[in-house]
Amino acid sequence: MSKTYNWGILAPGNIAGKFVSELKEVENAVVLAVGSRDIKRSVDFAAIHGIERSYGSYEELVADPDLDIIYVASPHTFHAEHTILCLNHKKAVLCEKAFGMNAEEVKMMIQSARENQTFLMEAFFTPHQPSYQEARKILDSGILGEIKHIQGWFGFNRSPYNPNSRLINPELGGSALLDIGLYLMFDVLYFLGQPSRMEAFADLTPQKIDLSVSVAMEFEGGKSAHIFASILSDAGVGTDLLCEKGVLRLRRINAIEQTLEILLPGEAIRIVEFEKSSCGLKLEAIEVMKCLENNQLESTVMSLHNSLQLIENLDQVRQKTGINC
Numbered sequence: 001m002s003k004t005y006n007w008g009i010l011a012p013g014n015i016a017g018k019f020v021s022e023l024k025e026v027e028n029a030v031v032l033a034v035g036s037r038d039i040k041r042s043v044d045f046a047a048i049h050g051i052e053r054s055y056g057s058y059e060e061l062v063a064d065p066d067l068d069i070i071y072v073a074s075p076h077t078f079h080a081e082h083t084i085l086c087l088n089h090k091k092a093v094l095c096e097k098a099f100g101m102n103a104e105e106v107k108m109m110i111q112s113a114r115e116n117q118t119f120l121m122e123a124f125f126t127p128h129q130p131s132y133q134e135a136r137k138i139l140d141s142g143i144l145g146e147i148k149h150i151q152g153w154f155g156f157n158r159s160p161y162n163p164n165s166r167l168i169n170p171e172l173g174g175s176a177l178l179d180i181g182l183y184l185m186f187d188v189l190y191f192l193g194q195p196s197r198m199e200a201f202a203d204l205t206p207q208k209i210d211l212s213v214s215v216a217m218e219f220e221g222g223k224s225a226h227i228f229a230s231i232l233s234d235a236g237v238g239t240d241l242l243c244e245k246g247v248l249r250l251r252r253i254n255a256i257e258q259t260l261e262i263l264l265p266g267e268a269i270r271i272v273e274f275e276k277s278s279c280g281l282k283l284e285a286i287e288v289m290k291c292l293e294n295n296q297l298e299s300t301v302m303s304l305h306n307s308l309q310l311i312e313n314l315d316q317v318r319q320k321t322g323i324n325c
């Protein structure tokens with residue numbers, strides 16, 4: 001890479017801390033500034049992470065002329081507003097998932113990126129991870145034949161939840177689907193494409209926030225998928241691709257430790273392991289810088305079409321279950 005990219009961090013919460021730690025391992029990346037709604041939080045975060053500049057508002061952060069890229073890490077309900085603020089200042093944006101609250105917001109974000117001729121990508125680590133790329137290669141090799149069914153689950157249980165928790169507070173985008181279910185929906189779209197039909201069920205709080213959600217999907221050619229996401233079940237995380245000639249199991253013990261298991265009748269299980277150094281945040285950052293280096297306004301690994309297709313399907317699930325949108 002020919003240049004060093006200066007990053008700004010908008011909203012220094014939990015994931016922003018992890019992102020900055022991973023970015024330290026990336027050549028040609030410098031975290032130059034952080035912006036918080038509260039100057040003290042900004043100064044404290046800057047001190048912990050050795051960041052040169054700290055601002056007490058997001059507006060001051062985006063006005064810093066030395067920043068090339070801003071990582072938006074506020075709760076989902078603010079992603080559209082904060083992303084558009086950055087884009088209007090011609091800052092390239094890497095915005096956390098869920099990209100927006102619904103397809104309408106995501107379309108506004110994409111339109112803003114296009115009007116400002118500025119780079120935009122959803123911070124969605126899955127497609128950057130080597131295990132996903134390897135899974136695609138294994139499927140393309142034909143040893144397993146076609147996928148007939150996908151079974152995906154993602155669950156943890158930290159209950160009882162504080163009503164102000166980002167996970168269940170509607171004002172902060174609370175929803176098992178938007179926090180973790182979207183990874184499973186992404187897997188299904190990545191490996192099987194757009195479903196032709198969908199049925200969904202959810203366990204809702206009185207405020208219509210989904211604690212658990214279950215989605216069944218049908219695809220052309222008799223293929224199907226079922227996904228289950230829950231913040232009330234310590235289910236762990238996994239995706240099984242049930243194919244004509246065997247099974248491909250994608251396992252993430254946590255976001256870092258990933259394996260692929262290939263099961264073929266009459267053969268010992270083949271396990272493919274991957275480097276444990278990153279949960280993917282730095283891979284997203286590297287992709288953004290690569291795209292900027294090539295004058296691309298969007299990524300081909302996680303395109304804006306991928307983000308829009310994902311949220312459109314999540315909108316459908318919410319319409320079918322009555323989840324508070």
Ligand SMILES: NC(=O)c1ccc[n+]([C@@H]2O[C@H](COP(=O)([O-])OP(=O)(O)OC[C@H]3O[C@@H](n4cnc5c(N)ncnc54)[C@H](OP(=O)(O)O)[C@@H]3O)[C@@H](O)[C@H]2O)c1
Binds near residue numbers: 010012015016075179
């Ligand atoms: N990729 C991943 O693995 C991953 C993991 C966790 C979370 N995430 C995503 O990252 C985003 C942030 O999650 P998080 O767990 O980091 O949340 P968090 O710890 O609560 O941090 C969110 C930050 O947003 C800012 N903020 C702005 N308006 C706010 C409001 N009205 N209420 C609360 N905070 C507000 C706050 O910073 P200031 O007030 O200081 O500006 C806060 O520190 C979410 O969209 C989530 O889905 C992604």
